[in-house]
Amino acid sequence: MSDWLPQVASTYGPRIDNLFYIVLYLTGGSFIITEALLLYFAVRYRYRPDRRAHYTHGNSTLEVVWTIVPAVVLVILTVMSKSAWDEVKHTWPESDVNLVITASQFNWEVRYPGADGKPDTADDVILNNEMHVPVGKPIRIQLRSKDVIHSFFLPNMRLKQDAVPGLTIPVWFEATRTGDFEIACAELCGFGHYTMHGVLTVHSLEEYKTWLEEAMKSAAPAPDAAASEGPA
Numbered sequence: 001m002s003d004w005l006p007q008v009a010s011t012y013g014p015r016i017d018n019l020f021y022i023v024l025y026l027t028g029g030s031f032i033i034t035e036a037l038l039l040y041f042a043v044r045y046r047y048r049p050d051r052r053a054h055y056t057h058g059n060s061t062l063e064v065v066w067t068i069v070p071a072v073v074l075v076i077l078t079v080m081s082k083s084a085w086d087e088v089k090h091t092w093p094e095s096d097v098n099l100v101i102t103a104s105q106f107n108w109e110v111r112y113p114g115a116d117g118k119p120d121t122a123d124d125v126i127l128n129n130e131m132h133v134p135v136g137k138p139i140r141i142q143l144r145s146k147d148v149i150h151s152f153f154l155p156n157m158r159l160k161q162d163a164v165p166g167l168t169i170p171v172w173f174e175a176t177r178t179g180d181f182e183i184a185c186a187e188l189c190g191f192g193h194y195t196m197h198g199v200l201t202v203h204s205l206e207e208y209k210t211w212l213e214e215a216m217k218s219a220a221p222a223p224d225a226a227a228s229e230g231p232a
């Protein structure tokens with residue numbers, strides 16, 4: 001039962017999968033036990049003409065036990081997930097790959113700083129619903145939204161983060177394998193929500209450098225266009 005999740009392709013992905021499976025087994029096990037008991041009691045205490053109902057005010061010991069056990073389990077899960085959460089949400093590793101991704105109805109705009117190394121300038125490389133990154137390097141993303149709340153979802157990287165209008169939210173991941181992976185929106189954001197997906201291509205480092213050079217060449221503004229830059 002390990003390959004029904006999307007193929008995991010990030011450094012922190014396996015930790016998230018572990019937590020997922022622990023929670024799944026705990027809740028799945030509890031579900032099976034409680035349903036089996038329900039079925040057993042329904043049959044065991046079914047209607048019989050000669051049997052009278054028995055009235056009870058409950059059992060304090062039982063109630064204390066079934067309150068404390070789940071509470072302790074929850075505390076343990078919280079402690080176990082804290083370091084994974086910190087790694088994903090509260091770490092900001094040094095990186096050469098710094099992207100700005102802007103969600104809008106219904107598009108992912110992926111922006112690479114051009115030769116000047118700064119985003120939001122004329123030489124940016126801008127892609128729509130397409131993202132290229134190198135394998136084995138942390139990728140830093142500043143996540144924004146132009147209109148409504150979207151959710152930036154890279155299932156294979158086990159990365160999901162809401163994009164909220166007015167906020168710039170930092171996220172990161174490091175891919176562990178090359179290939180094409182899905183970019184999806186995980187927040188119902190309007191009628192075209194289902195069309196809001198793209199492709200993340202993870203390249204080898206060499207391949208990525210070649211790709212970026214080519215992309216920067218075609219994105220670099222002609223010298224006179226840069227000079228007369230203004231509202232279009």
Ligand SMILES: [Cu+2]
Pocket residue numbers: 103104106149150151185186187188189193196
């Ligand atoms: Cu969306």
